[in-house]
Amino acid sequence: MSRRRRGRDVNGVVVLDKPRGMSSNDAVQRVKRMYSARKVGHTGSLDPLATGVLPLCLGDATKFSQYLLTSDKTYVATLRLGVSTDSGDSDGRILEQRAVGDMPRERIEEALDDFRGDIEQVPSMFSAVKHQGKPLYKLARQGIEIEREARPVTIYRNEIVDFTDDRLTLEVHCSKGTYVRTIAHDLGEQLGCGAHVEALRRTTAGPYREDDLVTFDEMSRMAELGRLDEALQPVATAVGQWPTVELAGAPAFYLKQGQPVLVPHAPTEGWVRLYEQENNDGRFIGVGEILGDGRVAPRRLIV
Incomplete structure (x- = not known):
C-alpha cells in the first residue's frame, strides 16, 4: 500500500x-x-x-x-584578482597569490572577448556535476580529482561593472550549466595573475x-x-516568458485527453502556456508545443 x-x-x-x-x-x-x-x-x-x-x-x-x-541566468560577480583557490571562490583553499600590478582595463576587456558567445567550459571539481552518480564536489573534498570533459555553454553578455585595484565586478548573462567560478579562474589565468569569485549574486533566472x-x-x-x-x-x-494560447470547448477537451489540436491565432512555432476558458476566466492547465503542421500538442498538463 x-x-x-x-x-x-x-x-x-x-x-x-x-x-x-x-x-x-x-x-x-x-x-x-x-x-x-x-x-x-x-x-x-x-x-x-x-x-x-x-x-x-x-x-x-x-x-x-x-x-x-x-532557462538562462544572469549573475553579478565580484572577482578578486591575484589570488587563486582550489574551488574558484572564496570558500576554497588558497593555492597561489600573484601580483596584479597596474592592470589596464583595456587588457581585461580584450581578455573577456574569449568569454563571450559560444564557448566550451570545463566544470570545476567543486561543482554539482556528477561522475558515476556522485557529485564532483564530494570527490574533491576527498582529495580526488578526475578528468572532466569540456561542455558547450553560451555567454550572451559578459561586461565590466566596476574595476578598482584588485577587485573586478562582472555582469554575466549565460545559458544553463555555466559556472561563473570557472570563468573567474580561466580569466585570471589568461591575465596571468589568477582570480577567484569573492561574491556572487544571481539577478535573474528565467522569467x-x-x-x-x-x-x-x-x-x-x-x-x-x-x-x-x-x-x-x-x-x-514558471513559464511566464512563453506566449499564451487560450482554448475552450472541443479543442480544450481533446487537448486534455493528450491530443494535438488546431487553435485559431496560435503562434506558428515554439512553446506556449495553455489556458482553458471557463466562465469568462482563463485557468492555466499546462504547457504545449507548436507542431510543424500548426497544431498545439500538450506537453505537461495540470488536469
Whole structure:
C-alpha cells in the first residue's frame, strides 16, 4: 500500500532571495517546513557563497521546474584578482597569490572577448556535476580529482561593472550549466595573475527578476500574520516568458485527453502556456508545443 505524502496542498513559486552561506537544499527544506508543503523543489542550485534569485517550486509548480532549470541566468560577480583557490571562490583553499600590478582595463576587456558567445567550459571539481552518480564536489573534498570533459555553454553578455585595484565586478548573462567560478579562474589565468569569485549574486533566472524576490525575514513576518501564501507566485509564472494560447470547448477537451489540436491565432512555432476558458476566466492547465503542421500538442498538463 502506498503512503500518502504528508503536508498540505500548496501550489506556486517562491522566488527566494537566498542568503549567503545557505545551501539550496537547506533553503528547500526551510520553505517546505514553513508551508508544511507536501512537495518543494529548487530549479538549479546556487552555491552557498551565492545570494539572489532561487525559484522554489511548490506542488503543481514542480511539474514545470525543468523549464526553469534549463532557462538562462544572469549573475553579478565580484572577482578578486591575484589570488587563486582550489574551488574558484572564496570558500576554497588558497593555492597561489600573484601580483596584479597596474592592470589596464583595456587588457581585461580584450581578455573577456574569449568569454563571450559560444564557448566550451570545463566544470570545476567543486561543482554539482556528477561522475558515476556522485557529485564532483564530494570527490574533491576527498582529495580526488578526475578528468572532466569540456561542455558547450553560451555567454550572451559578459561586461565590466566596476574595476578598482584588485577587485573586478562582472555582469554575466549565460545559458544553463555555466559556472561563473570557472570563468573567474580561466580569466585570471589568461591575465596571468589568477582570480577567484569573492561574491556572487544571481539577478535573474528565467522569467524571474530581483523585483520578484522575497526574503526569509519577510516570509516569517507574513507567516505571523497568516498571509504566507501571499509570497507565492502563480504556477504559470514558471513559464511566464512563453506566449499564451487560450482554448475552450472541443479543442480544450481533446487537448486534455493528450491530443494535438488546431487553435485559431496560435503562434506558428515554439512553446506556449495553455489556458482553458471557463466562465469568462482563463485557468492555466499546462504547457504545449507548436507542431510543424500548426497544431498545439500538450506537453505537461495540470488536469
